[in-house]
Amino acid sequence: MRLSNRISKIIGILVGLLLLAALFAASNTLGYTDTTWRTVYKAYWQFNGSNEHLIIRDLRLPRALTAILVGAALAVSGAVMQALTRNKLASPGVLGVNAGAVFFVVIGLTAGWAGTQSELIWLAFVGAAVSLVCVLIISSIGAEGITPFKLTLAGLTIGALFSSFSSALLVSSERALESVLFWMAGSVEGRNLKQVLAVMPFLAGGLGVSFFLGRPLNVAVVGDDMAKGLGQNTLLLKLWALLLTALLAGSSVAIAGPIGFVGLVIPHIARWLVGLDYRWILPYCALLGGTLLCAADIGARFIVFPKEVPVGVMTALIGAPFFIYLARREIRHQ
């Protein structure tokens, strides 16, 4: 635990906010079109309709906002999942939540039901909730209840199931495939401000509510029996946590596609920094998640310059090795 007293934790948050602001500015400035800090400043305060200003306001601003919000949402969602399942390797990707949300959105797109962004959000939310519930039910069958092994296997299987359904649907329509391909890799690019504003209430609202979960989660992670003994309504809490994770993960998928490993890796970093108090872990997750995704997005613009890589690919390239390292460390030989 690096930050052991309250002052240092508060300072940590301030530093994080500063870093986030700097990255936001950087995200506005860097990219294929050459711009400088001055251009960005002018684009906001002295807008004159030039190409660069348009790019900054209509492309980069929504993009940076999306990256920050989605990163925060995914990280918090992952932290809550890890607390809920008492499994340090749980995350929206591992538990098949991303795949479920993607599947429902693909259904909506290929069947032509859903057009607007908010319809897609609801579809994604439902998909996320459905797959999470399925995974929890499947892994709880049997005498030992939910063990990490069963949870992981159930999550992976359900995830594989939904992915293959999505693939099967996309086989039938080349046009649909083309439009979703980039999104399915996880991308914050190409969203306009309207779409982002449509998602923002869900993401920001979810994040806000989640910070109130901090204290109850502290009690819940100790164990069901202890929590009940201390007077907590565990069922209600679990329900809230479930809905919240599904909302955060689902809305993220709706706007940015399935981005993996943010929800897995960030909670570990947050726990390393501030220990096991969820009142601090959740805000730190939000900050770190937003920072990471924003930085990954900036990186995605330059790694194969001048082409762009979907940010989901970046997070996989960074996150997967870390995850493998974690899996090696956490799982003892049985």
Added chain:
Amino acid sequence: MLFEKRAAWIILGLGIGLLALAIISIGSGTLYISPVRTLAVLLGSGDPSDTTVIMKFRLPRLLLAAMAGMALALAGAILQGVIRNPLASPEIIGINSGASMVVVMFLALFSDVVSLYWLPAFAFAGAISTVCIIYFAAWKNGTSPLRMVLIGFGVTALLEAAKTLFLIFGPIWRTSQAQIWMTGSVYGANWSEVGALAPWLVCLIPLLFVLLRWLNIQVLGDELPVVLGARVQLQRLFLIGTAAALSGSAVAFVGGIGFIGLMAPHISRKLVGGSQGPLLICSALIGALLLVAADLCGRMLLPPRDIPAGVFTAVLGAPFLLILLIQINRRRS
């Protein structure tokens, strides 16, 4: 006696069923050929036009589907025994992802230069290397099934990311081509593919029966086999390697068909019980049945469109999973 009587009858029944389905499948398609005429062709004295259709297109396709189904089912049976969990299947240890990433890479980079004939070899190489990587990444004083599954997930994610990179930077029709391959299809099978897959099965399946005793022991867990004098880790390596070779070769030819490795062992366990000998034979037959049936559906559902067989196996997977859970639940309570 290796088999009990009941298992032997069931296996016989399945074999006959497979033959019957095969004959129907050969006869079905845009040009319908009645079973009698099909038999005539197979016995060598059929109508010339029937013979062309059957010998050139349908028979190789059927054989490929049956062999791939067998290979996938056997791989699944092995993995469920070694990982000791009913949800284990070849997809989980990264075989499909490894193969599809290499396929996509091949299509994006080499398909203009190297003929498509080499595609299966690449896919197989991709599958095997992925399993090796996962196995060695998971090795830490031995392997634990959970660690292998988790690391499989991590490596799969890396491969998917790499695959996406290749997909995005190629033209859309290549992506479509790759997408169809990844869903899994027996479309366009020919004799050279059958001839390429057959040797693998001819070698691996007898090997599997030699390793049968090891598999029976692996199912018992980690401590008991050691007590019984078995070299657990070495045997596990061999068994997983065999499973990887089996499913890798199948995937190389038919693409990423999923869930056969999951479903076939379960169905056969219900029919013939858990002793690995009958279980393997039964799984192989059921796997072949499943894939042949899926392919048949794909051809007959919306003629003349040919829906990839992988779509059907995926669609079957869901209700199957549910039924599986109900069974597990009933068994425990």
